[in-house]
Amino acid sequence: MGDQEQSFYVQGMSCANCAKTFENNVKEISTVKNADVNFGASKITVEGAASIEDLEKAGSFENLKITQEYEDTPQKSFWDYVKENGNVVGSLIFLALGIALFFQIGEEHPVTIGSFIASIVIGGHRLFIAGFQNLVKLRFDMKTLMTIAVIGAALIGEWIEGAAVVILFAISEALESYSMDKARNSIKSLMGIAPKTANIMRDGQQQEVSVDNIQVNDIVIVKPGEKIPVDGVVSKGESSINQASITGESVPVYKGLDDEVFAGTLNEEGYLEVRTTKLVKDSTLSKIIHLVEEAQNEKAPAQQFVDRFAAYYTPLIMLIALGVATVPPLFFGARFETWLYQGLAVLVVGCPCALVVSTPVAIVTAIGSAARNGVLVKGGAYLESLGHIDAIAFDKTGTITKGEPVVQHYQNLSNKSDDELFSIASSLERQSQHPLARAVIHYAEQFNLQHYEVERFQAQTGKGITGLINGTDYQIGSPGMFQELSAAVQIEVENLQEQGHTVILIAGNNTVIGIIAIADAVRDMPKQMIKDIHALGMKHSILLTGDNDKTARSISEQVGIKEFLANLLPKDKQTQIKQLSQKYGKVAMVGDGVNDAPALATADVGIAMGSAGTDTALETADIALMGDDLSKLPFTVRLSRRTLNIIKQNIGFALGLKVVALLLVIPGWLTLWIAILADMGATLLVTLNALRLIKNKETN
Structure with a gap:
């Protein structure tokens, strides 16, 4: 295969740290030059030669399943995730048995201890394998912390709490896996939009073929109620087409002879014959899916901060735990067992589960929500930047008009x-x-x-x-x-x-x-859109046009834009964007994505409209309004700000709860029970908070 890039889909990737471990394991394969895991899209890109067997071996620590093509698997319930994470049910049974024996024959009885050990081994064997591997390689992640905590609990005879840590951590992992899969469903729903087969006319006969075998200029037959399988133009018939999956438009669009249609859209009422203009892999839908997948791997500044913070945070927690366990016994004559227990509790409460999951779930969910509403956001950085925009500039021709x-x-x-x-x-x-x-x-x-x-x-x-x-x-x-x-x-x-x-x-x-x-x-929409933008607190709106002052003033007054800059060449627009940035701060530029490319690239956020089927817009813009609909702009700004607020809430809550729990160490009140419940509670709350973005609709 040489050094060519291959992409694979990964099933079972439960957490960001696991994704990093998997990526590092793949990089260690002798025939692989580089590997990049996209946790949000559950996908890995490998440079070099690697078989599915090689990749599954690299992911064996979490029983990852690798496929060359996306597989539309049935949606799992939360308890499916629990059962997949460390035989939790069996572990729970032995924990319950151990607790019952604890009250019947005492905690020191070998049978009671044996029940707790069985619970720990059944529920945590995968955790321990990964934890020991990380310790050997000096990788300090959540599984490393949990492994040390459970072993320490066993050494000081806290069997019941050691077993509880294993089970609650497994449930926490299941929760993270469940939440990420819920967020990823936005991509899965896009992938399931287009049919896998199509009826085409070849040699005068109708035949059913896989969409992968459809060639350019093939005639595809689309009956009423069927989805269009390819991008093309109508060569016969007329119908109303529901394009919501591509453009976010709620109202069906009439299509007749020579009109363009897109893969994944629904033919509502008429018989159509469509002449294929693009291969399936080059269709607008395929590009959207690819860009959404890539967008989920583009980290927002908030996520980059969390990643950098976590790199120092975990070793710091280990040092604090070591200090808690050793300083009081060595220097103040305190009982070693008591403070070792406190140190283990610090390890558990310091586990960065909630912090690590706080940002990616929100970003992935928001990007998926935007895609379902006909807005393509090409990365978390752009989603976050839009929330900080102070001024917004509009090209006139093809945008406002x-x-x-x-x-x-x-x-x-x-x-x-x-x-x-x-x-x-x-x-x-x-x-x-x-x-x-x-x-x-x-x-x-x-x-x-x-x-x-x-x-x-x-x-x-x-x-x-x-x-x-x-x-x-x-x-x-x-x-x-x-x-x-x-x-x-x-x-x-x-x-x-x-x-x-x-x-x-x-x-x-x-x-x-x-x-x-x-x-x-x-256009019909700009006046209401500008009103909505101003209502959102956007202080400055500017019209950019090559027309004269009189025309620019007239259009600005008609739609409510506050300022205008006239007599501009395309290169002048780029210069004006730079000057507006110096004058007002962060600036977004909205254009048609063709002659506005330099200005779109210069702005802090470039927004192209009317881009369904327009390659230039998809390539040059940071955000694309797929339905030629400016009303999506206020929705996207609201979504951006809501996402930012949720990320801030999640980071603040995750860190705040850790601080409060760690303060309990001072009077010696922190227990393993409190530690694991605080950690799991934080993970649950930040996850549910982020998943609120799934319900975000264009009408919000």
Whole structure:
């Protein structure tokens, strides 16, 4: 295989420390040059040659199962996780038996002690194997701490508490595994969206094939109620397509001939034939899945802090525990057994389970929640950064506006009907390729207006068009095309231009008979979106555009944007983003992901919209709004802030509870029972707190 990269899915990876141990074990395989475990996505990427057997051997300490392809396994209950973690049920039975014997024949009886030893061995044999391996390699993680604590409890005769530590730690591990799998379900739900097989037409016959065998230009048959298996364009039929899985849109979208459709979307009512444009591995859905998986491996600053802190925290706890166990007996004449017990309790309460799980569960859950709502966040760092944004800049064309000039207003100054006026205007403009001409033609087509034959057609570059229709000379073009304008027409032109419109005049025999105002149409959502953004406390909103000041001011006022910067080239937008950062602090940039790429890359957070099927947006943006829907922006800001709050709550609570429990050492009140219950309670609470993000909906 050489040094090529291979990706494998991992089942059974219960904790971040276990993932790190697995990664280190894989790196020790002689044929592997490097390995990278993505704990959030439960995936490993290996550089070099490694078989599934090699990888499973490296993961044998936790009975990891490795597969080349994603396997859609049934969802497990919490007790399934408990049973998978150290034969907890058997351990519980022997612990219960030991407690019963404790009251019947005493704690010193060999049968009682034997029951507790059986409970410890059955429930903790995997824990001890991993703990001893870590001790040999001087790796100090949770399993190392627990192994030392249980052995110490056994040495001083605290059998019942040693067994309880094993069982409660196993339940804590099961809880972490359960919570991570709940968080990972967001990816699993994406992976299960697209069908595995499809009906295609080959050699004039319909046949069912695996989606992996579908080639570009194959014709795929999609019946009503079926999911579309590939990215492609409609070659026959029409239907309403539910695109919520890709774009987050709640309302089905009409699709007809030559319209683009995406793998994983639902054909609701009509028969379709779809010509494949991308292989399955290159589909928009596949890219989203890949990017979400990678995003879950991109650590947020808060998670990086926790990782760095944990690297020093665990050795520090071991030193504190050693000090608690030795200083009072050696220097103050205290009983050695009493303070050794206290030292063991410090080891248990100092276990960083809750701290380690506090951030990744929140990040993974939030990214999955965003993906289900049509927002692709490419890493925890960007999710966190968005919560700290002080200013947000918007590209105008294609973002705030539709990017298509349309007729906004007109004034008929003749005795002709409005239909007659636009029939003349559109007949003249049909000879032109100018974007403004297309706006007039499109307006006329909406009302199925008739066309006139144009004679003596002539185009005046930069000004307009002249032509003869039914014996009358007509002119259509910019105001500069006409020598003299009446005062009333001049005032109306200036008023419309002040409002940001481009003005076209129509004249017959040199007399102005109509005024048409054209402008890039503002999208339906920006006004409410800007209102929501400001309501969230975003202090500064800025419009960036290559248009003139009048147009920029008009658009800004229409949608409620506070500032505008006009007459900008694409490179100027990048410069302005830098200047806005210096002026306001952290800045987000929202654009269409094509010509805005430099500005998107320069901003603290680059947000591309309308990116379903647009490779450029997926590549250049930190966050992509998949449904061309700006209403997702306030939702994403709220999600970011909520995630940040939950992470802060989790870290604060996890550390605070440790401090409180450790303070109990001073009067000698800390017991192994309190220690393990405090640790497991903290893990449970931070996990449940993080999983609240699963319920986060776009309407929140």
